Amino acid sequence: MHISEGILSGEVLAVGTVLAVAGTAIGLKKLDYDKIAGAGILASAFFVASLIHYPVGPSSVHLIMNGVVGLILGWGAFPAMLAALTLHAVMFQYGGITVLGVNTLIMAVPAVLCYGLFRRFALKGGRVATAAAFLTGFCAVLFGAVLTGAALMFTGKEFLEVTVALVGSYFPIMIIEGIITVFCVEFLKKVQPEMLG
Amino acid sequence: MLLLVVLAASAYAHGVNVFTWVEGDTVFTTGKFSSGKKAVNSLVEVLDRDGRVLLTGKTDEKGEFSFKMPSTKPAKILLKAGHGHMGEWVLRDEDVAGAEVPESAVKHSGEAVAVNSQSQEALKAEIEAAVNNALDRKLRPVMAVLAELSAPGPSISDIIGGIGYIIGLVGLGAYLNSRKKQK
Numbered sequence: 001m002h003i004s005e006g007i008l009s010g011e012v013l014a015v016g017t018v019l020a021v022a023g024t025a026i027g028l029k030k031l032d033y034d035k036i037a038g039a040g041i042l043a044s045a046f047f048v049a050s051l052i053h054y055p056v057g058p059s060s061v062h063l064i065m066n067g068v069v070g071l072i073l074g075w076g077a078f079p080a081m082l083a084a085l086t087l088h089a090v091m092f093q094y095g096g097i098t099v100l101g102v103n104t105l106i107m108a109v110p111a112v113l114c115y116g117l118f119r120r121f122a123l124k125g126g127r128v129a130t131a132a133a134f135l136t137g138f139c140a141v142l143f144g145a146v147l148t149g150a151a152l153m154f155t156g157k158e159f160l161e162v163t164v165a166l167v168g169s170y171f172p173i174m175i176i177e178g179i180i181t182v183f184c185v186e187f188l189k190k191v192q193p194e195m196l197g
Numbered sequence: 198m199l200l201l202v203v204l205a206a207s208a209y210a211h212g213v214n215v216f217t218w219v220e221g222d223t224v225f226t227t228g229k230f231s232s233g234k235k236a237v238n239s240l241v242e243v244l245d246r247d248g249r250v251l252l253t254g255k256t257d258e259k260g261e262f263s264f265k266m267p268s269t270k271p272a273k274i275l276l277k278a279g280h281g282h283m284g285e286w287v288l289r290d291e292d293v294a295g296a297e298v299p300e301s302a303v304k305h306s307g308e309a310v311a312v313n314s315q316s317q318e319a320l321k322a323e324i325e326a327a328v329n330n331a332l333d334r335k336l337r338p339v340m341a342v343l344a345e346l347s348a349p350g351p352s353i354s355d356i357i358g359g360i361g362y363i364i365g366l367v368g369l370g371a372y373l374n375s376r377k378k379q380k
């Protein structure tokens with residue numbers, strides 16, 4: 001879900017940049033000493049996740065991991081995503097420097113939303129936690145698709161049409177992300193519960 | 198679920214790469230996603246130097262689109278693959294210049310060559326055209342390989358390098374944070 005350079009209008013790019021800067025500032029404030037290492041690991045995971053394509057049938061899929069990043073870092077997802085997306089843009093021309101703000105929002109806003117919505121339940125035990133973890137992975141991708149549709153809407157595309165197409169094509173990823181998030185949360189609870197703290 | 202993945206096809210790529218070359222009077226364009234998939238059924242826009250759209254078209258099932266060189270020289274080719282993906286290729290003047298087929302060559306081909314200055318000219322033009330044709334034919338596989346190579350995916354060293362940058366940022370963050378604590 002990296003939007004390329006030269007597609008969005010100036011206004012959308014400007015608004016996206018301002019909001020992303022604000023989000024990153026909040027995120028950096030909230031990242032205290034104990035969380036910096038975790039943020040780096042998650043930024044690396046996010047950076048690599050979308051580079052590695054697993055062949056599935058004639059096509060290929062890759063993970064996005066913004067749900068896990070959000071669940072653990074909260075607002076800290078903003079600086080983590082910004083760092084990873086900057087590297088994507090500079091090293092591989094995925095997205096672009098001017099679109100960086102918008103692309104950061106597309107990834108980080110769902111992460112923060114899922115943090116707010118599902119974290120409380122994911123920390124509990126049993127079925128509730130499993131469901132919440134699944135929904136985190138699922139909805140983080142879903143919200144990302146909706147935000148991409150919203151960003152493209154301002155360049156004259158039909159919001160509903162684009163969003164439905166995006167959600168449709170990302171549907172398998174949503175399911176896979178949901179399952180992976182469940183495993184991540186279960187694993188962290190056993191091994192490093194203070195990371196979810 | 199597998200079916201859904203199959204349907205989903207192109208959506209997982211990040212960027213789309215365009216590669217363009219000129220063969221005779223025809224311009225060939227191919228589009229490829231960073232995942233290595235061909236950009237099928239994507240909108241291609243050909244612009245001149247002032248950014249006016251000269252012509253548009255769609256890539257076929259091989260991700261290719263070709264068009265006859267228009268009278269106004271094209272300068273830039275945009276490929277829009279939907280979902281916010283776009284790639285571009287800038288055509289330099291010397292790429293386009295090679296496309297001109299000498300008119301006299303076409304006119305005089307097949308005529309007997311007499312030894313006077315005018316047919317000397319014609320002969321020269323004819324040879325030039327023949328060489329151009331042969332070169333185009335010989336270079337076609339080379340151009341195809343170049344198109345394949347023009348957009349390599351991320352390599353292992355790229356990925357490790359990226360992680361290195363992030364570790365550096367973590368170090369920077371930890372350093373700034375510890376200075377704040379000391380104060």
